[in-house]
Amino acid sequence: MPLPAPRLLLLACCWLPVAALADSALSTARQAELETLLYQDCGSCHGMTLRGGLGPPLPRSRMNAYDRDGLAALILNGVPGTAMPGWAGLLSEQEARWLADHLQNDNPLDE
Amino acid sequence: MMLSGLRTHLTAIGLAALLAGCQATPPVEPRGTGDLGVVVERATGSLAVVDTSERRILTRVEGLGDLSHASVKFSRDARFAFVFGRDGGLSRVDLLSGEITHRVMQSGNSIGGAISQDGSLVAVANYEPGGVKLFDSQTLVEVAEIPATYRDENGEAQRSKVVGLVDAPGNRFVYSLFEAGEIAMIDMNGEAPEVTRFPDIGEAPYDALIGPNGRYYIAGLFGEDGLALLDLWHLEEGVTRILPDYGRGEARLPVYKMPHLEGWSVAGDEAWLPAVGRHEVLVADADDWSLVERIPVHGQPIFVMSRPDERQVWVNFAHPDNDVVQVIDTETREVIRTLSPGEAVLHMEFTPKGEHAWVSARDSDRITVYDTRTFEVLATLDSESPSGIFFTDRAHRIGL
Numbered sequence: 001m002p003l004p005a006p007r008l009l010l011l012a013c014c015w016l017p018v019a020a021l022a023d024s025a026l027s028t029a030r031q032a033e034l035e036t037l038l039y040q041d042c043g044s045c046h047g048m049t050l051r052g053g054l055g056p057p058l059p060r061s062r063m064n065a066y067d068r069d070g071l072a073a074l075i076l077n078g079v080p081g082t083a084m085p086g087w088a089g090l091l092s093e094q095e096a097r098w099l100a101d102h103l104q105n106d107n108p109l110d111e
Numbered sequence: 112m113m114l115s116g117l118r119t120h121l122t123a124i125g126l127a128a129l130l131a132g133c134q135a136t137p138p139v140e141p142r143g144t145g146d147l148g149v150v151v152e153r154a155t156g157s158l159a160v161v162d163t164s165e166r167r168i169l170t171r172v173e174g175l176g177d178l179s180h181a182s183v184k185f186s187r188d189a190r191f192a193f194v195f196g197r198d199g200g201l202s203r204v205d206l207l208s209g210e211i212t213h214r215v216m217q218s219g220n221s222i223g224g225a226i227s228q229d230g231s232l233v234a235v236a237n238y239e240p241g242g243v244k245l246f247d248s249q250t251l252v253e254v255a256e257i258p259a260t261y262r263d264e265n266g267e268a269q270r271s272k273v274v275g276l277v278d279a280p281g282n283r284f285v286y287s288l289f290e291a292g293e294i295a296m297i298d299m300n301g302e303a304p305e306v307t308r309f310p311d312i313g314e315a316p317y318d319a320l321i322g323p324n325g326r327y328y329i330a331g332l333f334g335e336d337g338l339a340l341l342d343l344w345h346l347e348e349g350v351t352r353i354l355p356d357y358g359r360g361e362a363r364l365p366v367y368k369m370p371h372l373e374g375w376s377v378a379g380d381e382a383w384l385p386a387v388g389r390h391e392v393l394v395a396d397a398d399d400w401s402l403v404e405r406i407p408v409h410g411q412p413i414f415v416m417s418r419p420d421e422r423q424v425w426v427n428f429a430h431p432d433n434d435v436v437q438v439i440d441t442e443t444r445e446v447i448r449t450l451s452p453g454e455a456v457l458h459m460e461f462t463p464k465g466e467h468a469w470v471s472a473r474d475s476d477r478i479t480v481y482d483t484r485t486f487e488v489l490a491t492l493d494s495e496s497p498s499g500i501f502f503t504d505r506a507h508r509i510g511l
Contacts, residue, residue, distance in 0.1 A: 036474065040455065041430045044368050047197055048153065048179030052220060053238065054272065054289065054317065054369065078365065083317070083333050085365030090431055 026098055034098055045083065050109040055084065059111035063103040071100035140207075144189045144503050147206050148460065150471060150478060151194075153178045154496035158194060160206050163462050163469070163502060166480050166490040170209035176200035176216075182223040182499055185506035186248060187230030192501070193248070195224045201235055203251055206503070213251040217244055225278040227299060228509075234276055234284045234297070241270035243286060243297065245304065255304050261291035275319025275330055275372070277510045279343055287316035287330045287339075294319075294330060294341055294350055312339040312350045320372040321510035322397075329353070331372050331387070340400070353400035357386070357393065368413060368429040373511075376417030376424055379441070383424050385412035392426055392439065406444055409435050414458065417441070418483055419465035427456045427470075436470055438486070448486050452479040460500035471497035 026034075039048050045055035052058075063071060075096045078086035087096065147169075150159040158172040175181075177198035184193045191212070194202040199218035202211050220239035226232070226248060233246045242258040259271040271288035279285050284297040294309040294316070314334025321328045321343075328341040337355045342348055370385035377383075381403060382395045392412055394404040410432025417424045424439045433455050438448040453472025460469050467489065468481045473496050480490040505511040 037430075040473065041367065043179055047177075047220070049177055049198075051177075051198070053180060053197065053222070054274070083315070083366070083369070085367055087365070087367075089365060090367070 059109040060107040068100045072096035148502035151181045151499040153498045183501040184226045189503040189506040228282045236273040236276035238272040277321040280325040285328045309350045318372045325509040457498045463504035
């Protein structure tokens with residue numbers, strides 16, 4: 001008989017911190033949601049491949065022009081005078097840091 | 112036994128291939144296309160060809176490139192779909208055979224396109240390099256390119272992203288320049304395209320629409336309040352500002368997704384439109400463009416689309432309220448139904464006479480078909496990351 005779902009989840013939560021110390025409290029499920037948010041929702045302006053649209057492209061080189069916390073702050077506060085909104089109403093600081101980290105280190109657009 | 116079965120099968124395939132090789136195109140069963148349509152599957156870069164009578168997916172067309180934010184127009188005979196990919200790919204798809212008949216990579220980054228009144232030309236709005244390209248709709252051979260050039264505040268020549276490209280009566284195209292703050296019109300009646308420019312329309316037009324009779328072209332401005340209107344019956348009057356309170360406003364919420372203006376509906380004498388950054392659908396008088404009413408809704412509206420008989424308006428919403436569709440009665444102006452078609456509802460399309468509505472839910476990998484009278488779910492179809500839904504009756508509608 002398979003493990004009941006809540007117990008499985010608990011098990012997953014226990015194992016996670018070892019793998020991801022930097023963002024230890026973000027569940028794998030939340031990380032998956034953030035990844036969807038990045039490519040689908042940020043992607044509606046920046047392109048699903050991050051090559052840009054009405055918003056500018058987000059290649060790895062450009063993302064690494066910021067430090068991680070600076071990039072996270074930009075995501076949370078937006079860019080005044082442009083269409084880039086502040087995401088603070090939807091994302092925690094930790095989640096914004098996860099996105100910044102992803103854009104800097106796991107970015108598929110290696111340009 | 113199994114082996115011989117396989118061999119027979121292979122022989123049959125070989126024979127079929129041989130037969131197919133003798134013909135210019137694969138055999139196509141004769142049928143009309145009036146009840147066909149396509150659904151863009153953005154993650155896989157494919158197109159599902161759908162039958163709205165049988166409510167099923169007939170075939171899938173793959174190899175269309177990056178279809179995030181892709182849009183589709185139809186040929187005048189409603190047999191071919193022109194697919195505008197984000198990566199600058201322009202493809203011509205035969206709905207009957209499910210084949211890509213022509214495909215060109217025509218820019219680095221594009222947003223959409225239009226087909227001319229006479230059906231002979233396809234125009235594409237490009238972000239990179241900014242401008243409009245025109246193609247022969249039969250062959251996709253490039254006919255003309257109109258760069259969207261302008262001078263920035265330092266007097267230097269730049270190219271602007273092109274948005275809101277539509278066809279207009281008189282074999283014309285109208286579009287807007289995002290960075291330049293301009294509306295432009297291409298007249299295709301002479302030997303060469305003739306371009307008329309309307310500068311200083313306002314800051315950052317982000318999308319536009321043309322009304323169902325092709326008279327008014329209206330651009331939304333991201334950079335300031337109000338909308339820019341061009342009356343194509345009276346070009347001499349230039350561009351005027353309407354609905355001055357429409358737009359950013361003072362207490363606007365962050366805009367997580369730009370509303371689409373294509374979904375704007377004109378029902379009777381009223382225009383129904385999505386408020387920017389507010390949880391409201393706005394109703395405006397389509398004669399003097401005064402604001403008639405603000406209808407509170409579930410979230411920031413993206414598409415506000417009227418059922419063809421104009422009795423209902425269906426609304427979907429921006430992230431994070433995008434798991435709901437609301438239906439408004441246009442007479443009472445009240446929300447009469449809240450539907451839950453799935454996660455990340457991106458688009459809706461009515462069947463030509465409006466008895467059904469098809470709704471795509473990207474993160475639920477599902478298309479739901481509703482009866483618009485009873486709101487009963489008639490069918491759910493599996494589709495990976497579905498976004499835009501386009502039915503062939505658009506072939507015969509101005510601006511679509």
